[in-house]
Amino acid sequence: MASSTTLSQQKKPERSLSPWQIARRKFLKNKLAMISSVFIILVTLLSIAAPLLAQYLSPLPDIAKVNIGSMNIPPNSEHILGTDKSGRDVLTRLFYGGRISLLVGFSATLMVIVLGTIVGSIAGFFGGLVDNILMRFTDLVLTFPFLVFVIVLNTILYGRVDGLWVLIIVIGVLSWGGVARLVRSKVLAEKENEYILAALSIGCSPFKVIAKHLLPNVASTIIVQATLIFASMIVVESALSYLGFGVPQATPSWGIMLSSANEPDVLQGKPWIWMPPAIVLTLTILSINFIGEGLKDALNPKSLR
């Protein structure tokens, strides 16, 4: 691969690499980030394919059904990770749990990034009074103790909107403040450049300038931030579900699976029920963090690696 590119370069001079191509090369060379990416892709694929895989994984593919005959079975050849107190296969539930945890994490991240980018870029670009009002509002959102308000809001909205989306909306609405601040500071620095002045002087509308000229230049910061937020959103979802204020109890998410460890009996004597979601959750967060670090490194033009 490496030798073929040098050969082709010798034949005719190619265009130099774009910043994104350089970033991609740097990321591909980062072993830790690549291993993490493979792991995350694997977890995602297995979660998406859970309904298809369920029938091959265990004799009890239905995760909603309580099976009285097969409660609390330790891991064996039939149930690779055993069954829980309602007789449901732990491995199957782990895959289904990934669907919910990743979906909530992803949707909440998307919401946080979109809200934060809109508020931050408008505040940073227009400045003055608009900036002041938007940033004071951001300050207010940032001073709310996050977990406290999530729990209170979730209790209010519970039952009025479909369970899963309540959680996504609530955590999204309460956590965009950091992104807004970050995007604003980046936009403030970026808009001083002459190409912005040039774009404005040929009559580009402010929104076109923001969308076409400013945002692509702050995209790398937003991408790195999004990765780290994705990890923290998955933690928030599972922590809330563990406490009983997250997704509805019947939904299999990693947090809900872990909450069975609330019973001393399960915690002490049946570790196969709560350990798999704990391990998968931790590894997922770890991998996403590594990917985030890798991206940060790859997108930083000053880093030499």
Add this chain to the structure above:
Amino acid sequence: MLKYTIKRLLGTIPMLILISIVVFSLAKLMPGDSLSGEIDPLNTNPEYIEEMREKLGYNEPLPVQYFNWITGFVQGDFGKSTKYKTDVFDIIMEKVPNTLLLGVISLIITYILAFAMGMYSGRRPYTIGDNAIAGINYIMLAIPSFVAAVVAIYFFSFHLNWFPFGGSVDILIEKGSFEYYISKLHHVLLPALVLGAMGTASYTQFLRNDIIDNSRKDFVRTARAKGTPIRKIYNVHILRNSIIPLVTFLGFDFAALIGGAIITETIFTYPGIGMLFLDSVTSRDYPTLMALTMLLSFLTLAGNLIADLLYGVVDPRIRLD
């Protein structure tokens, strides 16, 4: 500095008012009537209910209700808990010492761990030891606190039997005796360890990088040239300079501890503010819930304020804005 402090303090007042309005509106939006605990549930006579509503001020317009609530709140009258039938103030005050103890011990643990690891890594960067510490930090950053708590209970309480797994004190021990305090400390240690270990990663990495930065500076070269022992350079000259920026983390820890306390206290069934909060949500104890939400928001605000002020102390340029 005084001008900056006053400016920041005045800036928090509108925030406090806005937060109190948000908390009040949220409480009003909560399902159910916050009356339910005050009225005798067996008496369904509509006249009686109407009379009680009138007496408790629930028929007033919302702004008046808000005003009544907030004036009472400022004077320390948080209302009566609908679950415990006593003053919310007393219930909260009963739990505050426990949470305070947990917070202080966990902060001490964070500092000890972070200083030990950060100073080691900073002095020997890019060695096996440094990489091992960085690895541990990555893992600690990734483990969600509730997973860490569950695993800690599993190993230390159930398998090794080192720590009790719930409560804040042994109920059989007489209050006030020496054993009582030892038992309290024994109960708080495991939750504090979990809560404290979670915060070490950022401290450690910050301290490490700062020590490495400082070790390349001129004052270190001068000290070396004068023949100061390396150990003294690191432990006195460099550390003194590296501690200063760390001070600003303290304010943010405040806010982080609040969130952490809710989770850890609940898992360890440690009777503190966090557990009381979750308890008040599940039992629909609105006066307690409102008071605690206000209190926790206030603490977060205070934490941010402390962080800002400490920034001003550490970096004089910020004061000029």
